Amino acid sequence: MAWFSHIHILKLFLESGLETALILEDDVDWDVRLRTVQVPQIAAATRTLFRSQAEYYGNSSAWDLLWLGHCGDWFQTIDKGIGPGHHFPSNLTALEHKLFRDNTLPDRPDLHPYTKSFLDALEIPEKTRVVHRSRLPLCTFGYAVTRSSAKWIIEDLASVQNPPDPAYDMAVMHGCRRRGMRCYTVNPEVFHHVMGDSLIAVADAKEEVHLPPVDAEALAQSRSRKETSNIDCGFWSGDFDFQDEQKLEMLREEVGRQGKCLKPDRHH
Numbered sequence: 001m002a003w004f005s006h007i008h009i010l011k012l013f014l015e016s017g018l019e020t021a022l023i024l025e026d027d028v029d030w031d032v033r034l035r036t037v038q039v040p041q042i043a044a045a046t047r048t049l050f051r052s053q054a055e056y057y058g059n060s061s062a063w064d065l066l067w068l069g070h071c072g073d074w075f076q077t078i079d080k081g082i083g084p085g086h087h088f089p090s091n092l093t094a095l096e097h098k099l100f101r102d103n104t105l106p107d108r109p110d111l112h113p114y115t116k117s118f119l120d121a122l123e124i125p126e127k128t129r130v131v132h133r134s135r136l137p138l139c140t141f142g143y144a145v146t147r148s149s150a151k152w153i154i155e156d157l158a159s160v161q162n163p164p165d166p167a168y169d170m171a172v173m174h175g176c177r178r179r180g181m182r183c184y185t186v187n188p189e190v191f192h193h194v195m196g197d198s199l200i201a202v203a204d205a206k207e208e209v210h211l212p213p214v215d216a217e218a219l220a221q222s223r224s225r226k227e228t229s230n231i232d233c234g235f236w237s238g239d240f241d242f243q244d245e246q247k248l249e250m251l252r253e254e255v256g257r258q259g260k261c262l263k264p265d266r267h268h
Contacts, residue, residue: 002140002167002168002169003158003168006023006140006168007153007154007158009023010023010145010150010153010154011154013145013147013150014147014150014151014154018147019060019146019147020057020060020144020145020146020147021144021145021150022068022142022143022144023140023142023143023144023145024069024141024142024191025069025140025141025142025193027193027194028069028141028142028191028192028193028194029191029192029193029194029228029231029234029235029236030069030142030190030191030192030231030234030235031104031190031231031232031233031234032233032234032235032240032255032256032259032260032261033104033233033259033261034190035256036256036257036258036259037102037103037104037259038102038104038190041100041101041102041129042057042068042100042129042131042186042190043056043057043058044100045098045099045100045129045131046058046063046066046098046131046184048098049096049097049098049131049184050062050063057144060146061146062182063146063182063183063184064145064146064148064149064152064181064182064183065134065143065144065145065149065172065176065181065182065183065184066143066144066183066184066186067134067137067140067143067183067184067185067186067189068142068143068144068186068189068190068191069139069140069141069142069143069189069190069191069192069193070137070138070139070140070141070142070185070189071138071139071141071189071192071193071212071214071215072112072114072115072118072137072138072139072214073132073134073135073136073137073138073185073187074087074114074118074136075087075091075135075136076135076136077136078114078213078214082114082117082118082121083114083117083118083120083121084117084120084121085121086121087118087121087122088121088122089121089122089123091122092122092124092130092132095132095133095135096132096133096184097130097131097132097133098130098131098132099124099125099128099129099130100128100129100130100131101127101128102127102128102129103127104232104233105127105128105129105188105230105232106225106227106230106231106232107126108120108126110221110225110227110232111188111229111230112188112214112217112218112221112229112230113217113218113221114214114217114218115188115229115230119188129186129187129188130186130187131184131185131186131187132184132185132187133183133184133185134173134176134177134183134184134185135177135185136173136177137169137173137176137183137185138169138170138173138214139169139193140168140169140172141189141191141192141193142189142190142191143172149181152181153172153175156179157171157172157175157179157181158171188230189230192228192229192230192231193228194228194236195215195219195222195228232261233261233263233266237263239262239263239264240255240262
């Protein structure tokens with residue numbers, strides 16, 4: 001089903017006449033400061049990385065896919081280990097990359113355990129993201145494409161009738177690693193999928209839950225923080241739900257435009 005959904009939306013993008021598109025899966029969460037803080041910072045970093053100020057995200061002819069939402073790009077599979085002793089600063093410096101400060105990142109101990117270990121091993125400073133050439137990104141929670149890359153995914157990378165990989169994200173990752181797609185990852189990610197209430201309820205009932213290893217590692221942390229992995233002030237908690245126009249307008253102004261995190265016991 002994921003194949004059909006992604007290919008369908010890529011075709012709609014090509015029909016639109018737009019030059020670039022952001023594709024989001026329907027179960028993702030993001031920080032309330034995405035538009036006001038995170039997007040401008042990512043855009044500035046990509047302009048620097050691609051050495052072009054002509055377009056908002058740098059020269060769109062210099063990249064094929066920007067991986068903005070994923071379940072990890074740790075340069076290698078998790079069975080090989082993540083963190084100090086498994087990763088080194090030279091792993092990053094060998095790649096095209098651009099570090100940038102982002103105060104909307106969760107504190108280092110509140111990041112997904114794998115993400116924390118990975119950033120520690122690379123000696124990336126606190127409250128800092130990096131845009132780097134993709135190595136092994138998984139999960140297509142959110143990604144940007146150009147017209148040429150969307151066309152290539154549809155016509156060359158993926159035949160819906162006979163996909164090269166059963167999972168869409170694996171096919172795209174292999175396109176990045178083996179078939180010449182110029183892919184760049186924002187790390188840590190700014191989009192991450194939400195663990196549904198049903199998973200939490202089952203966990204509370206102490207029934208057996210079969211989660212992917214990355215999700216299983218962060219389940220207790222997400223429940224404790226009441227936030228999606230690697231998101232500091234997201235929507236999953238329900239604090240930004242509204243039932244009337246007055247609250248909606250307040251949320252538009254203070255959360256949407258001013259980027260305040262209006263949650264109990266949170267600093268704005």
